[in-house]
Amino acid sequence: MTERAASSALLTDRYELTMLDAALLAGTHDRECVFEAFTRRLPAGRRYGVLAGTGRLLELIEQFRFQDAELQFLRDNRVVRDETIDWLADYRFSGTIRGYREGELFFPGSPFFIVDAPFAEGVILETLLLSVFNYDSAVASAAARMVAAAGGRPLAEMGSRRANERSAVAAARAAFIAGFSATSNLEAGRTWGVPTMGTAAHAFTLLHDSEEDAFRAQVNALGPGTTLLVDTFDVEKAIETAVKVAGPELGAVRLDSGDLPKLVKQVREQLDSLGAAKTRITVTNDLDEFTIAALAASPVDSYGVGTSVVTGSGHPASGMVYKLVAHRSGDGGEWISVAKKSDGKASIGGRKHPIRRLDARGTAVAEVVHIVEKGDTPDDSGRDLLVPLITDGEVHREHLGVEGTRRARDHRALAMAELPDEAFRLGRGDPVLPTIFG
Amino acid sequence: MTERAASSALLTDRYELTMLDAALLAGTHDRECVFEAFTRRLPAGRRYGVLAGTGRLLELIEQFRFQDAELQFLRDNRVVRDETIDWLADYRFSGTIRGYREGELFFPGSPFFIVDAPFAEGVILETLLLSVFNYDSAVASAAARMVAAAGGRPLAEMGSRRANERSAVAAARAAFIAGFSATSNLEAGRTWGVPTMGTAAHAFTLLHDSEEDAFRAQVNALGPGTTLLVDTFDVEKAIETAVKVAGPELGAVRLDSGDLPKLVKQVREQLDSLGAAKTRITVTNDLDEFTIAALAASPVDSYGVGTSVVTGSGHPASGMVYKLVAHRSGDGGEWISVAKKSDGKASIGGRKHPIRRLDARGTAVAEVVHIVEKGDTPDDSGRDLLVPLITDGEVHREHLGVEGTRRARDHRALAMAELPDEAFRLGRGDPVLPTIFG
Numbered sequence: 001m002t003e004r005a006a007s008s009a010l011l012t013d014r015y016e017l018t019m020l021d022a023a024l025l026a027g028t029h030d031r032e033c034v035f036e037a038f039t040r041r042l043p044a045g046r047r048y049g050v051l052a053g054t055g056r057l058l059e060l061i062e063q064f065r066f067q068d069a070e071l072q073f074l075r076d077n078r079v080v081r082d083e084t085i086d087w088l089a090d091y092r093f094s095g096t097i098r099g100y101r102e103g104e105l106f107f108p109g110s111p112f113f114i115v116d117a118p119f120a121e122g123v124i125l126e127t128l129l130l131s132v133f134n135y136d137s138a139v140a141s142a143a144a145r146m147v148a149a150a151g152g153r154p155l156a157e158m159g160s161r162r163a164n165e166r167s168a169v170a171a172a173r174a175a176f177i178a179g180f181s182a183t184s185n186l187e188a189g190r191t192w193g194v195p196t197m198g199t200a201a202h203a204f205t206l207l208h209d210s211e212e213d214a215f216r217a218q219v220n221a222l223g224p225g226t227t228l229l230v231d232t233f234d235v236e237k238a239i240e241t242a243v244k245v246a247g248p249e250l251g252a253v254r255l256d257s258g259d260l261p262k263l264v265k266q267v268r269e270q271l272d273s274l275g276a277a278k279t280r281i282t283v284t285n286d287l288d289e290f291t292i293a294a295l296a297a298s299p300v301d302s303y304g305v306g307t308s309v310v311t312g313s314g315h316p317a318s319g320m321v322y323k324l325v326a327h328r329s330g331d332g333g334e335w336i337s338v339a340k341k342s343d344g345k346a347s348i349g350g351r352k353h354p355i356r357r358l359d360a361r362g363t364a365v366a367e368v369v370h371i372v373e374k375g376d377t378p379d380d381s382g383r384d385l386l387v388p389l390i391t392d393g394e395v396h397r398e399h400l401g402v403e404g405t406r407r408a409r410d411h412r413a414l415a416m417a418e419l420p421d422e423a424f425r426l427g428r429g430d431p432v433l434p435t436i437f438g
Numbered sequence: 439m440t441e442r443a444a445s446s447a448l449l450t451d452r453y454e455l456t457m458l459d460a461a462l463l464a465g466t467h468d469r470e471c472v473f474e475a476f477t478r479r480l481p482a483g484r485r486y487g488v489l490a491g492t493g494r495l496l497e498l499i500e501q502f503r504f505q506d507a508e509l510q511f512l513r514d515n516r517v518v519r520d521e522t523i524d525w526l527a528d529y530r531f532s533g534t535i536r537g538y539r540e541g542e543l544f545f546p547g548s549p550f551f552i553v554d555a556p557f558a559e560g561v562i563l564e565t566l567l568l569s570v571f572n573y574d575s576a577v578a579s580a581a582a583r584m585v586a587a588a589g590g591r592p593l594a595e596m597g598s599r600r601a602n603e604r605s606a607v608a609a610a611r612a613a614f615i616a617g618f619s620a621t622s623n624l625e626a627g628r629t630w631g632v633p634t635m636g637t638a639a640h641a642f643t644l645l646h647d648s649e650e651d652a653f654r655a656q657v658n659a660l661g662p663g664t665t666l667l668v669d670t671f672d673v674e675k676a677i678e679t680a681v682k683v684a685g686p687e688l689g690a691v692r693l694d695s696g697d698l699p700k701l702v703k704q705v706r707e708q709l710d711s712l713g714a715a716k717t718r719i720t721v722t723n724d725l726d727e728f729t730i731a732a733l734a735a736s737p738v739d740s741y742g743v744g745t746s747v748v749t750g751s752g753h754p755a756s757g758m759v760y761k762l763v764a765h766r767s768g769d770g771g772e773w774i775s776v777a778k779k780s781d782g783k784a785s786i787g788g789r790k791h792p793i794r795r796l797d798a799r800g801t802a803v804a805e806v807v808h809i810v811e812k813g814d815t816p817d818d819s820g821r822d823l824l825v826p827l828i829t830d831g832e833v834h835r836e837h838l839g840v841e842g843t844r845r846a847r848d849h850r851a852l853a854m855a856e857l858p859d860e861a862f863r864l865g866r867g868d869p870v871l872p873t874i875f876g
Contacts, residue, residue: 011603013596013622015636018660022638026655028645035641060603073628081659119645126639127622130599131606158451161568162755165449165498166604168569184451184565190511198453200460201564203473203762206776207466207557217464221519222456232778257780311754317600317745324641338644340670342695 008060009070009088013127014079017088020120021080024087029120032328034351034374036111037099037129043141043315045428048419050144050412051112052174053136054102055404057129058395061093064128087120094393095121098386100354102399103177103412105419106137107367109435110354114386116374119327126322133320135167136174138312142289143178144416145313146305148424149293154181154302156197158284159310171310177408179416180309181302193402199254205232215245225251227282230267231258239267243274252280252301260285261298268299288313293426325349335374348437356418356433357382364418367435378438383418446498447508447526451565452517455526458558459518462525467558470766472789474549475537475567481579481753483866486857488582488850489550490612491574492540493842495567496833499531502566525558532831533559536824538792540837541615541850543857544575545805547873548792552824554812557765564760572758573605574612576750580727581616582854583751584743586862587731592619592740594635596722597748609748615846617854618747619740631840637692643670653683663689665720668705669696677705681712690718690739698723699736706737726751731864763787773812786875794856794871795820802856805873816876821856 023029042049066074066088075085095117106112113129115122146155157175160168160183172188182195189196200218208214215228224246230238230253242250253271255263260283271279283295284304292303312318326337326349337349350371355378357366370378377384388396398404423432461467480487504512504526513523533555544550551567553560584593595613598606598621610626620633627634638656646652653666662684668676668691680688691709693701698721709717721733722742730741750756764775764787775787788809793816795804808816815822826834836842854861861870 008603010625010628011598011606012624013598013636014624014627014634015622015638017624018636018656019638019642022642022656022659023645025659026646026651028655031645033645070628073624077627077634079624079634119641123639123641126641127599127606128603131601131603134600135602135605160449160451161565162572163569164573164602164605164608165446165566165569167573167602168449168565170602184453186450186452186455186511186517187448189452189515190448190508196452196515196517198451198456200453200457201561202778202780203557203561203564204457204460206762206778207461207469207471207765208464209768213464217466218456218460221460221463231780234779257783259781307755316749316754324644327645330647340640340644341672342640342669343697345695 007065007067007070008063008128009066010073011128011131012124016124016126017074017080017084019123020087021084023119024084025081028330030118031330032332033117033119033122033324034326035115035122035322036325036352037113037133037320037322038111039106039108039318039320041108041319042431046141046315047423047429047432049106049137049318050140050178051100051104051106051133051137052102052140052177052408053132054099054389055399055401055408056136056170056173057132058389058399060128060132061125061390062395064093064125066091091121092393093117093121093125093390095390096392097390099389100385101387101411102404102408103410103415104385105415107431107433107435109348109437110367110369111352114352130320130322134318136170137318137320138316139171139174139310140178141318142313142315143175143180143309144412145289145426146292146309147179149289149426150303151296153300156181156302156304157183157185157309158198158304159306160185162307163310168310173405175309177405177412179409179412192405194405199227200229202229202232205229211238212241212245215242219246224249227252227254229254229256231256235263235267236270239270240274243271243276243279248275248279250276250279252282254282254284254304256284258285260295264295264298264300289426323347326351353378354385355380355382356385358418362418363420364433367433368438369435370438380438445503445505445508446501446566447504448511449566449569450562454562454564455512455518455522457561458525459522461557462522463519466768468556469768471555471557471560471762472764473553473560473760474763474790475551475571475758475760476549477544477546477756477758479546479757480869484579484753485861485867485870487544487575487756488578488616489538489542489544489571489575490540490578490615490846491570492537492827493837493839493846494574494608494611495570496827496837498566498570499563499828500833502531502563504529529559530831531555531559531563531828533828534830535828537827538823539825539849540842540846541848541853542823543853545869545871545873547786547875548805548807549790552790568758568760572756574608575756575758576754577609577612577748578616579756580751580753581613581618581747582850583727583864584730584747585617587727587864588741589734591738594619594740594742595621595623595747596742597744598623600745601748606748611843613747615843615850617847617850630843632843637665638667640667640670643667649676650679650683653680657684662687665690665692667692667694669694673701673705674708677708678712681709681714681717686713686717688714688717690720692720692722694722696723698733702733702736702738727864761785764789791816792823793818793820794823796856800856801858802871805871806876807873808876818876
């Protein structure tokens with residue numbers, strides 16, 4: 001049993017089903033439609049976003065079936081009419097979805113998930129897909145900035161305790177896609193193949209009669225290559241004890257408190273003076289992209305990041321939305337572009353096809369969003385951002401599971417390498433690529 | 439199949455299991471211990487916090503079993519030694535937990551969840567329990583401020599799409615405990631008995647050939663008492679159409695954009711002039727406790743809140759920690775209080791018992807945390823905050839499920855009623871009760 005649950009069908013806002021109910025009665029439920037997911041804007045000051053969640057979502061769409069228990073709940077609570085219950089009992093997504101590869105970078109207005117389906121089939125996926133993309137991408141977008149700030153030093157995600165217990169698994173996966181090396185979360189190891197890490201907390205030291213007893217117990221079980229936590233009482237004494245117990249082959253020491261730039265320097269000097277020149281230093285004290293950057297000149301070997309990465313470093317939800325942009329007319333004839341005009345929330349109607357425009361050196365210069373007819377591919381020499389995700393109801397398996405997660409991580413690295421240098425400055429700025437509707 | 443999954447055992451940081459591994463080898467794993475969960479501080483400016491998560495957590499602790507699949511993962515990945523695998527195969531929490539009732543208010547330093555168990559049994563629950571409390575309480579704490587700001591008008595939680603798909607269910611439950619009336623999330627309805635609501639989105643209007651067709655389709659399916667969304671194109675025209683289609687018995691109109699104080703006033707006047715004086719107005723445009731408060735003088739009938747409630751309104755994780763505070767000595771003799779001294783993160787050792795002190799009128803004046811011996815109850819006439827949650831491994835069932843959720847909601851109302859008035863001002867301030875170690 002992995003963390004995947006049996007049915008995802010009620011992870012849904014009630015209004016998706018009442019809309020279905022009304023459309024069924026009106027006979028408009030099977031109008032062919034195009035829905036697009038995109039973000040209206042990046043969080044203030046952010047230069048790019050990292051899309052994560054696709055692999056998880058495609059699995060959840062496969063599990064999006066209304067079984068007896070779900071149907072009974074809807075019947076008991078009179079959420080929809082009996083006719084609609086019958087329709088839901090047979091529901092299985094039969095449409096086609098194209099979108100960005102997972103790990104792709106996203107910019108305002110550019111659709112990363114394009115659903116071609118009858119209204120009824122497309123509309124009821126809205127809540128679930130936004131839940132997945134909004135959270136996973138918030139984590140991946142923050143994590144990518146931390147990876148850039150760490151300048152090649154490895155980062156571990158350790159924020160499970162600061163996120164809902166299931167979010168924690170998704171967060172570990174999203175951070176890995178964004179370039180983190182490992183996670184503390186065991187379920188993320190099992191379900192998504194993310195490497196796991198971790199050795200001991202302060203409680204372990206406090207349990208024992210002395211810090212030396214605790215270190216000895218840990219080294220006996222985990223070997224001298226383990227990481228000893230050295231800030232329970234007095235860091236200097238702890239390091240002396242640590243090297244005494246584990247020898248100079250001690251793997252690493254972990255610092256979870258204090259004035260890190262100063263402390264790290266002292267610890268490095270002390271370790272070197274004790275002959276433990278290869279013992280690494282890992283720091284884990286409430287880090288974010290800014291404190292990581294501030295440690296660039298310090299002899300830190302790796303970082304552990306908790307709260308800030310699992311909560312999107314100030315932006316815990318990406319602003320992604322899912323909009324109906326076109327449908328066929330009632331007689332099944334021509335396509336009609338649609339868009340709401342709501343104050344401050346107007347959108348652009350019509351089927352779209354996004355392309356990343358690159359210059360001669362392969363550096364990205366713009367996000368170009370073409371308005372297209374069904375079946376047409378824009379005449380544009382840039383990198384085509386759309387790949388098939390689901391075709392006529394069949395999920396493309398390469399996006400799923402451990403393999404899909406690893407492919408997303410690799411793709412993120414490729415897409416990041418296309419960005420101009422200014423994308424990686426932590427200072428606030430506009431999206432590093434303009435979105436052009438072509 | 440509800441949203442509860444089969445095993446929660448890998449929703450855990452790896453270091454919980456490596457500590458267990460080392461303690462087993464050292465023979466220190468069965469030392470009797472006391473662990474306490476508390477928050478070091480409230481988010482800046484907040485006056486109180488609302489504890490949520492207990493009922494969910496107790497179920498997850500019951501499901502915290504290492505079955506073949508979990509053990510195989512640990513073996514394959516050499517997370518712990520074979521002896522430890524055997525110990526985990528038999529694991530079932532056998533200790534005793536006392537704590538706050540769910541829905542209780544919390545203040546810095548006061549323990550709300552006190553675990554009496556052998557080290558091994560208590561330590562491996564850490565990650566899971568912090569995940570649950572940190573997220574659920576972040577939502578409940580934000581939600582309670584919104585409830586106060588709404589001054590008796592009902593609030594619906596509609597943020598599922600802005601939270602991880604499973605967080606969304608927990609968020610709906612936490613907001614309900616904090617006083618929200620309903621949620622859009624169907625799984626929260628099924629699993630936790632939270633009333634669900636919702637009618638239609640802009641896509642439904644855009645699907646149809648005219649707004650009038652859309653309104654008619656909705657009224658045909660859901661009746662004239664439904665809520666019509668009136669801001670897809672032009673609000674004034676939409677309201678005219680809405681009343682024409684549904685008649686003056688139209689249940690409500692929903693506004694999801696625009697300058698709400700001004701717009702709500704116009705809409706009320708228009709509805710009244712059309713004879714729809716009983717038609718309610720619900721607003722849902724990116725609300726938080728501050729924008730809700732700003733609508734106090736407007737003729738709004740109810741609020742729908744999304745992003746801000748499910749992300750804790752700027753504070754998506756409560757700062758809760760779980761600390762070893764005492765253990766018996768190696769020979770099973772006396773109790774030893776323990777606390778780390780880490781820079782900026784020092785804690786207070788010893789078993790604690792929190793009491794809410796009330797004045798003669800029943801208004802809370804202080805959180806008093808007594809340091810006590812095992813089995814002792816403090817001599818204090820205040821309200822005892824501790825109730826049994828698990829006794830010798832047996833969960834007290836009244837905290838679970840739909841009933842537990844409703845009890846938590848009721849208890850939250852009682853606890854809030856004890857607070858002094860200044861607790862409910864939205865301006866920033868210190869915790870409204872001081873924590874006194876007695």
